[in-house]
Amino acid sequence: MTTLLLAEHDGKLLSEQTAxxxxxxxxxxxxxxxxxxGAGVASIAEAASRLxxxxxxxxxxxxxxxxxxAEPLSALxxxxxxxYDALLAPSTANGKSVMPxxxxxxxxxxxxxxIAIDGxxxxxxxxxxxxxxxxxxxxxxxxxxxxxxxxxxxxxxxASAPVEAVAAAGDPVLSRFIKEELDAAERPExxxxxxxxxxxxxxGSKEKFEELILPLADKLGAAVGASRAAVxxxxxxxxxxxxxxxxxxxxxxxxxxxxxxxxQHVAGISDSRVIVxxxxxxxxxxxxxxxxxxxxxxxxxxxxxxxxx
Amino acid sequence: MKVLVAVKRVVDYNVAVRVxxxxxxxxxxxxxxxxxxxxxxxxxxxVRLKExxxxxxxxxxxxxPQKATETLRTALAMGADRAILVKTDxxxxxxxxxxxxxxxxxxxxxxxxxxxxxxxxDDSNQTGQMLAALLGWSQGVFASKVETGEGMLTVTRxxxxxxxxxxxxxxxxxxxxLRLNEPRYASLPNIMKAKKKPIAEKTPEDCGVDIAPRLxxxxxxxxxxxxxxxxxxxxxxxxxxxxxxxxxx
Ligand SMILES: Cc1cc2nc3c(=O)[nH]c(=O)nc-3n(C[C@H](O)[C@H](O)[C@H](O)COP(=O)(O)OP(=O)(O)OC[C@H]3O[C@@H](n4cnc5c(N)ncnc54)[C@H](O)[C@@H]3O)c2cc1C
Ligand SMILES: Nc1ncnc2c1ncn2[C@@H]1O[C@H](COP(=O)(O)O)[C@@H](O)[C@H]1O
Numbered sequence: 433m434t435t436l437l438l439a440e441h442d443g444k445l446l447s448e449q450t451a452x453x454x455x456x457x458x459x460x461x462x463x464x465x466x467x468x469x470g471a472g473v474a475s476i477a478e479a480a481s482r483l484x485x486x487x488x489x490x491x492x493x494x495x496x497x498x499x500x501x502a503e504p505l506s507a508l509x510x511x512x513x514x515x516y517d518a519l520l521a522p523s524t525a526n527g528k529s530v531m532p533x534x535x536x537x538x539x540x541x542x543x544x545x546x547i548a549i550d551g552x553x554x555x556x557x558x559x560x561x562x563x564x565x566x567x568x569x570x571x572x573x574x575x576x577x578x579x580x581x582x583x584x585x586x587x588x589x590x591a592s593a594p595v596e597a598v599a600a601a602g603d604p605v606l607s608r609f610i611k612e613e614l615d616a617a618e619r620p621e622x623x624x625x626x627x628x629x630x631x632x633x634x635x636g637s638k639e640k641f642e643e644l645i646l647p648l649a650d651k652l653g654a655a656v657g658a659s660r661a662a663v664x665x666x667x668x669x670x671x672x673x674x675x676x677x678x679x680x681x682x683x684x685x686x687x688x689x690x691x692x693x694x695x696q697h698v699a700g701i702s703d704s705r706v707i708v709x710x711x712x713x714x715x716x717x718x719x720x721x722x723x724x725x726x727x728x729x730x731x732x733x734x735x736x737x738x739x740x741x
Numbered sequence: 742m743k744v745l746v747a748v749k750r751v752v753d754y755n756v757a758v759r760v761x762x763x764x765x766x767x768x769x770x771x772x773x774x775x776x777x778x779x780x781x782x783x784x785x786x787x788v789r790l791k792e793x794x795x796x797x798x799x800x801x802x803x804x805x806p807q808k809a810t811e812t813l814r815t816a817l818a819m820g821a822d823r824a825i826l827v828k829t830d831x832x833x834x835x836x837x838x839x840x841x842x843x844x845x846x847x848x849x850x851x852x853x854x855x856x857x858x859x860x861x862x863d864d865s866n867q868t869g870q871m872l873a874a875l876l877g878w879s880q881g882v883f884a885s886k887v888e889t890g891e892g893m894l895t896v897t898r899x900x901x902x903x904x905x906x907x908x909x910x911x912x913x914x915x916x917x918x919l920r921l922n923e924p925r926y927a928s929l930p931n932i933m934k935a936k937k938k939p940i941a942e943k944t945p946e947d948c949g950v951d952i953a954p955r956l957x958x959x960x961x962x963x964x965x966x967x968x969x970x971x972x973x974x975x976x977x978x979x980x981x982x983x984x985x986x987x988x989x990x
Contacts (some may be wrong), residue, residue, distance in 0.1 A: 441803070442767055442902065448791045456743050461918055484838075499905070501907065501908070502870065502873075502880055502882070503879060506874065524900045524901050525899070525900040526900075526901075528866050528870075528882075528883075529762065529880070529882050529883070530867070530871060531868075531870075532835070532867035532868075532870035532871050532874070533867075533870045533871065533873060533880070534873075534874075535836065535867070536743070536836060536839060536870070536871035536872075536873065536874035536875050537874050539836075540836070540955070541834050541835070541954075541955035541956050542835075542836075542865070542867050543956065544864065544865045544866060544867060545866075553959065556864075557864065558767075558862065558863055558864050559752070559758040559767060559861070559862060559864070559962075560861065560864065561964055562757070562758040562759075562767075562963070562964065563758060563760050563766075563767050563961050563962070563963065563964075564759070564898050564958075564960050564961070564962045564963070565961050566955045566958070566959045566960050566961075566962070566967075567958050567959065568955060568959060569955060569957075570955055570956075570957065570979065571955050573965060576793065577873070604877070605910075606877075606878065606879035606880075606910050606913075607879040607881070607907050607908060607909045607910065608907060608908040609905070609906075609907055610895065610905065610906040610907060610908055611905075611906045612900075612902075612903065612904070612905045612906070612959070613903050613904045613906075614902035614903040614904075615902060615903050615906075617902070624873045627989070648798075652990075659918065661844075663920075664919070664920065665943050669901065670885065670899050670903070670920060671900070671902060671903050671906070676864070677779075677859060677919060678863070684892055685987070685988045685989040685990070694753070694828040694845060695757060702967060703966065704914065705987075705989065706968070706983070706987045708979065708983070714972070719969070719972065720969045721969055722969070722970060723965040723967075723968065723970035723971075723987065724970055724971060724972075724973055724979055724982055724987075725971070725972040725973065726972070726973055726975075726976070726979055728973060732974060736903065737976050737979070739979070740980055741980065741990070
């Protein structure tokens, strides 16, 4: 019984999602090997080898994996699969793109977005988090994606695990990377931030979003999130969307400003420790789950809050 | 270019889903059902390709009960040319849906299959990727922009840090994200016309696919309910509470 975990990284740094998924992998009770696939990823492999609970790190260093394209990456995972009983990855854009492909090639049903593991049973949210299913699999192997916000990241140990190179698996060359437009990440990452400040449609414009939400977030050292309505209207970039089909967050403090609290938004925030809602409509559904509510106008409350902190 | 679109009948996204008392699932009696929102976006994209002269024919496919023909009629009213229902009352997991779609692809030989990125009932986010794997095709999942070229597609994808653009060799699989387009409402004349468009029916047995589930759902529970707290009178009170009571500042 051994588990293989696909490391999440951006080509430079190992993502905290890896340490979170390791915490989930540990619950399977088997030794865990971490696969780092990419181009020029020796330092990432080294970082992975220092995480608690890693028995071995496999490195596939090849240009084919430079952009984590699903076609070559799934071929690599399938080539390694005979040695493993379970294959795990975080439920990130990469993990969600690659792992179902692996599962189908192995003729296995993937268990998506797992939030708890108990031996051989898994919990996963369905219906935007309104129904939590407990499932078991009858497949000979497990293919699982893990919701990072549900697990605390493992720490770094003193010892480091052995690092071993593995051969690339041959690229089917079905797709080609063209370009990437990524935000300059000057703020904490949404899915691991301790505080998140999110703005909704009420902001009314990109200018107001930047004027009201960003300074408050910066004063709190917080990550910035947004509702779908705010993203669709162009107030915030798409990868700031929080919710059923955006990012799942679980900070100590979540501040929802001018967000109504639609089920799809709430799906992404309900594991937050403390939720604050600011909304001028006292009937807004967000107040049903907020720990602290302020009924009023965000255009006066947000600047006041920033100044008084 | 021939385009296949996969559409699923799901609980309408406005319905507040309730878990059954006995833990056997969610309450589906007398609940409004609709086309999965991401699949509406997938159909819209196919129709736009046809309107732009890029797609020659659009075939909508659904796996589900007889009532899924309503979902297929919606796709036809939006602009699909014909439809196929793979009829079953059983719960079909994404792997089995992908296998069924593969047999439809073998018969129809499309150049492009567009699916939604995620069904909002099971929230699996698997079927498109699985179909791509089973066919050995390229995939562009979570698409927010699709451009056609000679024997290829350029797809912009919503990824964690922003956007990624990839070029896919055709035939290809694309899954639609929210911002790919805004789906149209079908006009009344188009709804009438859709009633005359053909819907072919077959069964998983006809397709030779074993749809027995691989996962067993032991129980279904409501999530832990959050308290729902207090309304405060001022910003000062909020800061005070966050510092002392909640201890998060
Ligand atoms: C398939 C699908 C997936 C979806 N996925 C997501 C998702 O992942 N994330 C997500 O967020 N949404 C998602 N949605 C959209 C969701 O249903 C809602 O439409 C969206 O969350 C609404 O955003 P909002 O709260 O900003 O806007 P609104 O619902 O318009 O709410 C704006 C709020 O601001 C308040 N307000 C207005 N002016 C002021 C003011 N001056 N001061 C204070 N308050 C003010 C109003 O009272 C209102 O409550 C999805 C929808 C679908 C169909
Ligand atoms: N029963 C089904 N019939 C038709 N299409 C489906 C079905 N199940 C899933 N799909 C397609 O696959 C997408 C992703 O679904 P899922 O993998 O279940 O999240 C959906 O948006 C549909 O396009």
